[in-house]
Amino acid sequence: xxxxxxxxxxxxxxxxxxxxxxxxxxxxxxxxxxxxxxxxxxxxxxxxxxxxxxxxxxxxxxxxxxxxxxxxxxxxxx
Numbered sequence: 001x002x003x004x005x006x007x008x009x010x011x012x013x014x015x016x017x018x019x020x021x022x023x024x025x026x027x028x029x030x031x032x033x034x035x036x037x038x039x040x041x042x043x044x045x046x047x048x049x050x051x052x053x054x055x056x057x058x059x060x061x062x063x064x065x066x067x068x069x070x071x072x073x074x075x076x077x078x
Contacts, residue, residue, distance in 0.1 A: 020069075024062050031058030 034040065034055035041047055 020065075024065055027058050028062050031055040031062070034058065 031054070034051045035047060040051055
């Protein structure tokens with residue numbers, strides 16, 4: 001442990017920053033890609049069920065993370 005830098009706390013901040021700062025937008029982009037990519041639809045113009053389920057799971061995980069963050073901040077756990 002340094003007198004000036006708390007390395008454990010710095011590592012936690014960097015890890016959370018990577019997950020929230022890059023992970024959630026990337027997960028949202030995966031959801032968008034599942035429903036909006038050029039080859040997403042079949043020959044009838046419909047989305048396959050697995051694409052709908054994958055996009056729903058991605059969007060649901062992002063929404064859950066946002067709700068959990070707001071709840072944690074509202075509870076004073078910042």
